[in-house]
Structure formats: structure tokens, C-alpha cells
Amino acid sequence: MYQVLLYYCYTPLDNPEEFRDEHHRLCLKLDLRGRIIVAGEGLNGTVSGTVENCARYMAAIKADPRLAALEFKVDDVPAHTFQKLHVRVKPEIVHSSLHHMRPHEKTGQHLSPAEFKALKDRDDVVVLDVRSDYEYNLGRFKNAVTLDMENFRDFPERVEKLKEFKNKKILTYCTGGVKCEKASAYLLEQGFENVYQLHGGIIKYGIEAGGEDFDGQCYVFDNRVAVDVNRVNPTVISRCQHCQKPSNRLVNCANPHCNAHLPLCEACGAELRGACSEACAAHPGKRPYNATGVYFKPSNHYTPAQGLTSYARGLVEN
Structure with a gap:
């Protein structure tokens, strides 16, 4: 049995290149495969490996005080979902045009899947999908607002579309949470006062809340391409x-x-x-x-x- 681990953590890393090499060696030792991004602002990755080796990897990551707040989304799979291992240093852990944002200092309020589920259908709430068009066209929450983006870096240009919702609670969501950290931080910077984010994203919502009211499938960045998350009222959109x-x-x-x-x-x-x-x-x-x-x-x-x-x-x- 194998597992897929999806994770991120915004935390200052003083020497990304050195961290990358150490991290790469750890993944080699554990025969993990996947894509990992290291930056001065933190760590973001998706990897696959055996259950035993994934457990050893998670323990090693959590042992680093800088990554103590990191949470793993874990999914069981029959085999590796990646062919290769890539550990790269980049300017950001998610490509955006929001380099100045510091999510570890200020970001939208985190909502657990249960809290998100309880709030999402209220009249004073807007559910906002901050993913790209090919992702939300495959699957999204019922009545979610989408922003017609080819890439997340287009997000700041789309915020004008949201001005009509300034007096409402904005509930952002994405696949695993990493985009929401910067998107919600930017909304706060632009004067939106009630900004929230689905902690752990769609994947965690599927695990903990059964994926209720998420229509379609969730696009994922591994060889599976897309996964089912809704076990309550699934549909194809x-x-x-x-x-x-x-x-x-x-x-x-x-x-x-x-x-x-x-x-x-x-x-x-x-x-x-x-x-x-x-x-x-x-x-x-x-x-x-x-x-x-x-x-x-x-x-x-x-x-x-x-x-x-x-x-x-x-x-x-x-």
C-alpha cells in the first residue's frame, strides 16, 4: 500500500538551497517521488511513497521546529502517483504576483471543514474559488464565485470583480490551501474585512466532511489527474x-x-x-x-x- 502526501507551510527558510539538498537526500533515502518546492517563504509539496516511508517522512518534517505547524493531507493509493522526484528552489512556493505577502504573519481566518460547511450557504457569505479555470471547470462548490483565471498570478487583476461583496464574508478555497493563504492575505490588504479560508482545502474537506456540495471532481497535480471528493451528493459538471x-x-x-x-x-x-x-x-x-x-x-x-x-x-x- 502507498500514500500520497499533500502539504505546505509558510515559514521563513534562511538558506533554501541548503534546505533543498538536505530534503532531497531525505526523499531519496525514503524512495519518495513527487514535486517539492522550496523557497525563502516556506515549503510546498506533493509526494508518494509506501505507507512506512511516508510515516518516516512526516515524522522527519514535523521534527523541524520551523515546520511544526505543517499539516499533511494523506490519501491511500495502490502505487506511486509520480514517476520522478523533483525538489526545486523557486522564488515562491506557489507561483503568484504576490511576492510581498507574508501569510505566516497575516492571512485570512482558517476554517475547519466543519466550520466551512456550516457557513457556506448563509446569505451573508460568498464562497470564492481561487483556482485556475481548468480546475474549477472540472469541479467546484455549489454556487461558488469563479474568477476566469488561466493562472493564479492573475488573481490581483480579478479582485475588482469582488468589490460588490465587500460587505459579506468571503470564504476562499483551493485544492490544499496554499493559494488561499496569499489570496486571503491580499484581500485583507485590499480592504476586505471578513476574509476566511478553507483550511486544508478541498482535499481535507473531502476527508473530514465527505465532500458534500462539491460538484464534480478535484484536479490534483499528480498522475491521478483528478479525484472524487464528494461521498454525499456527487454529480458531474x-x-x-x-x-x-x-x-x-x-x-x-x-x-x-x-x-x-x-x-x-x-x-x-x-x-x-x-x-x-x-x-x-x-x-x-x-x-x-x-x-x-x-x-x-x-x-x-x-x-x-x-x-x-x-x-x-x-x-x-x-
Whole structure:
């Protein structure tokens, strides 16, 4: 049995490069795979591994006083949900245009899944999805306000749309919580007074509150692509790109020059050979359709040690 761990923590890290190398070695030792981002503002990651090794990893992380407040969202899976391990240093742990925000100092009030559920349908409340369009088109809370964003960095430009809700409670949510930390902090900076966030995001809400009133599926950033979260009143809201019938089967267009991420039912996937349109189906560079619609990048001589300073130094010396 394996597990997937989703986590983040905004906390100052004085030497991200050194932290990255130490963290990378820990993941190698435990045969963890996934994507981890290290920045001066904290840590953000999703990894998969055996139950035993995930437990050892969580214990090691929690033993670091800087990461004591970090919470893991844990999901059982039959095998690794990543092919590779990447531990990278970046300017932010979630790409945004809000570099000046300090969520560990000031952010929206955290709501537990139970508290979020109790508040979300009140007349004085607005539920705000701060994710990108391809995510909320696949699944979102009933009556949620969406912001038509291709990327989270567009969030500040969309805040004007929310001015009509300044006298209401704003309940933000995202996949695991990391985007809400900065989004809610920015709303406070812009004069919104009653700003909250779903602590642990959609994933934790599914675990603790059964996912009630979350329509569709939740997009995730691993090989599963999307997961069910609603065990109470599930429904499908996304529609096949081609025939417009309800479908939550999310794929990448088989034309790598398009590579659009969109719903495509099995019948249309077979008819168009995995492409999103007739034009993409006829493109000379189209990938052979593999019936899943998920295409992994070539390994290019990948090794799990890539990214380590010592590994890079060895390449130069050799």
C-alpha cells in the first residue's frame, strides 16, 4: 500500500538551497517521488511513497521546529502517483504576483471543514474559488464565485470583480490551501474585512466532511489527474469538449503543440484519437493515442539525484 502526501507551510527558510539538498537526500533515502518546492517563504509539496516511508517522512518534517505547524493531507493509493522526484528552489512556493505577502504573519481566518460547511450557504457569505479555470471547470462548490483565471498570478487583476461583496464574508478555497493563504492575505490588504479560508482545502474537506456540495471532481497535480471528493451528493459538471455530454474524464490533447487539458469522453477520445479537435487529430506531430489521455515526458536520462548540488558538481568534475 502507498500514500500520497499533500502539504505546505509558510515559514521563513534562511538558506533554501541548503534546505533543498538536505530534503532531497531525505526523499531519496525514503524512495519518495513527487514535486517539492522550496523557497525563502516556506515549503510546498506533493509526494508518494509506501505507507512506512511516508510515516518516516512526516515524522522527519514535523521534527523541524520551523515546520511544526505543517499539516499533511494523506490519501491511500495502490502505487506511486509520480514517476520522478523533483525538489526545486523557486522564488515562491506557489507561483503568484504576490511576492510581498507574508501569510505566516497575516492571512485570512482558517476554517475547519466543519466550520466551512456550516457557513457556506448563509446569505451573508460568498464562497470564492481561487483556482485556475481548468480546475474549477472540472469541479467546484455549489454556487461558488469563479474568477476566469488561466493562472493564479492573475488573481490581483480579478479582485475588482469582488468589490460588490465587500460587505459579506468571503470564504476562499483551493485544492490544499496554499493559494488561499496569499489570496486571503491580499484581500485583507485590499480592504476586505471578513476574509476566511478553507483550511486544508478541498482535499481535507473531502476527508473530514465527505465532500458534500462539491460538484464534480478535484484536479490534483499528480498522475491521478483528478479525484472524487464528494461521498454525499456527487454529480458531474464538466462536459466533453467534443460532444458536450457530461464527462469528468480529463485528458491532455494528443497533439503536443496544443496539449490542452480538457474533458474528453471515451467515445470521443477514440473517435479523435485523443485529440481535442479534428485539426489536432490531423496534426503531423500528434502523439499515438494511449487510451488514457495522459502522456509522460521522456526521461532524458533522468536520475533521482538530479538537482542535488553534489550531483551537479560531479557532472562538472567528470
